[in-house]
Amino acid sequence: MDSAYLIHRYSDLCAEADRNADLGWRSFREDGQKRRFPLTAEIIDRFADYIFGGIGFEVRNDFFGLMPSTEGAILRRPELSDEQRSQHLQTLSDLFRSMWSAFNAAGVAPKTWLPLITADNVVGGLLLTLTIDGQPLLVSSHTIRVAPRALMMRAALKGVPSSVLEIGGGHGRFVRDVLKLAPGTRITYCDLPFNLLLAARYLTRVFPGDVHLAWDNTPIPDTARITIVPPWRLADIPYSIDACCNFLSFQHMQADNLAFYGTALHQLGVRSIYHVNRLTPYHDGEVALDDYPFRDVYETESRRFVASASKSHWIDGQEHKSGSVDQIAEVLRLKQ
Structure with missing residues (x-):
């Protein structure tokens, strides 16, 4: 699928x-x-060379304070x-060493997680080379x-489920990482239309040849390795899904959005x-994690603190911080 074709399909999707x-x-x-x-x-x-919000890249780390228009x-x-560039490479090196220590302490072998940090170099972006054991x-x-x-999900769910739905997946990086961990897993990816375009x-x-775009009203096949589906077609999925994943996306939704996905x-x-x-x-309109509407049918099985994220606003390329908010990793199970 080339980009001209996807843009044409995107017009119909909108x-x-x-x-x-x-809905x-x-x-x-x-x-x-x-x-x-x-x-x-x-x-x-080359969408990673351009500044969009909500597709997985961050103002501070990837765009050096330049905000999306x-x-x-x-x-x-x-x-x-x-x-x-030198400072950025040093930051990445420090982050890498911290990750190495954390995975080593958790008993995760480098051969498992090193492939997950590699860049695909297919859509642009700021890429740098680290040398690991003499190899670039x-x-x-x-x-x-x-x-x-993906490794956190695997640990929390005690394995990679055979069928995973991600809601709010940005440009699809988590999908790629899950399939590197578990190539036999079936992935369903759901997001808003613009993100569906970039993920496609x-x-x-x-994954050429492995992606089905469920963007029109034709039946969704049950054979695709990856199915990219808009929210209003979730009910049309003809196969079972074991687990849903969401990273830093539910937190932006209003109550009616969360109720829609929960249903x-x-x-x-x-x-x-x-x-x-x-x-x-x-932000105004967002919902506290404990008040997500789908808690009437899903109950907490486990919960742990992940990080404390800074509250910040960007003005003229400068970050202005005002406190912090805890990020929580949680497993919810369908009530019996």
Whole structure:
């Protein structure tokens, strides 16, 4: 699938989204802004070189404080000076050493987690090379930060489920990592339309021939390794799903969004939810983790503290911090 074809399909997907806009899934704050971006094949081909919100890259780590546009204009990632690049490499090296120590202490072999931090180098982005035991390893700030998620999920659920649904997956990196850990797993990926487009571009390059776009009203096959589905088609999934995963996405949703997804998961018979999200709200309209509406059918099996995330606002490229919010990793089980 080339980018021109995906952009054409995306136009139809947006029209379908508008026809299903009142079901409870839509976040006008996020989806409406992204849909104003003028898209070209070059932008989609190299989307990690451009600054979008909510696709897995971060202002501080990947774009050096440059915020996504709110006016529909797409900004390119700034080029680094030699000094910035040196500092960035040092930061990545420090993060890598910390990760090595943590995985070693947990008994996770390097051959398991090193492939998860590698960059695919198919959609652009700021990539750097680390030398491990004399061998070059292409990485990025994003790949090192996100790599532990699949291993955390595996540990929390005591194995990688045979069928996983991710809600709010950005551009699809977690999907890739799960399939590196467990190549036989079936993945269903669900997000808002713009993210579906970028995930389709990424995943069809990394897993050519293995991706089905369930973007129209035709029946969803039960044979695809990866199915990319919009929220309003979750009810059409014809196969069973063992677990749903969500990372730092439920925390942005309003109560009606969370209720929509909770109902969909219950109807699909999803037995487990593994998620990492803020414990308390940050922005207006968000919901505290303990108040997620689907707790009437899912109950907490385990919970642990993950990190304390800084509350911050960016003004003219400068970060202004104001306290912090705890991030919690939790396993929920369907009530009997």
